[in-house]
Amino acid sequence: MSGNHTTSHEGENHGSYGSYIVGFILAVVLTVASFATVLSKAFSFWQTIAILGVLAAVQMxxxxxxxxxxxxKSLSQRQNLAAFIVTALMVLIVVAGYLFVLWDAQANMMAG
Incomplete structure (x- = not known):
């Protein structure tokens, strides 16, 4: 067997401690903002849902x-990002389709 096994880390961008700290602080701030939005009861139900949706998307x-x-930054990162976006869109299409089918079935059953 050959001992020429090499591992390539091309395109990988591991974060520094500083970037992890910034990410952690942002995540904590967004989580606290979500809790504060719900506990303050300053918004209507649908406004609260919309705000939580936006905060969740930003946290993601x-x-x-x-x-x-x-x-x-690199080809590998772009490919990972593209794969993630395609997967997220497919999940969104499936969930939206599922909800539409349920809504349509319920509407047709209640029509009478």
Whole structure:
């Protein structure tokens, strides 16, 4: 057997301690903002749902960038990001389709 086994880390971008700290602080701030939004009862039900949705989306982006290191700096990162986006869109299509089918079935059953 040959001893020429090499491991390539091309395109990998491991974060520094500083970037992990920034990501952690942003995640904590977004989590506290979510709890504060719900506990303050300052918004209507649908406004609260919308705010929580936005905060969740922002927190997901923070996690993807600071902890999973998804970006566009290298070809490998772009491919990972593209695969993630395609997967997220497929899940969104499936969930939206499922909800539409349930809504349509319920509407047709109640029609009478």
């Amino acid at each position: 982006v923070v996690h993807l960038i600071f902890f999973l290191h998804m970006g566009t």
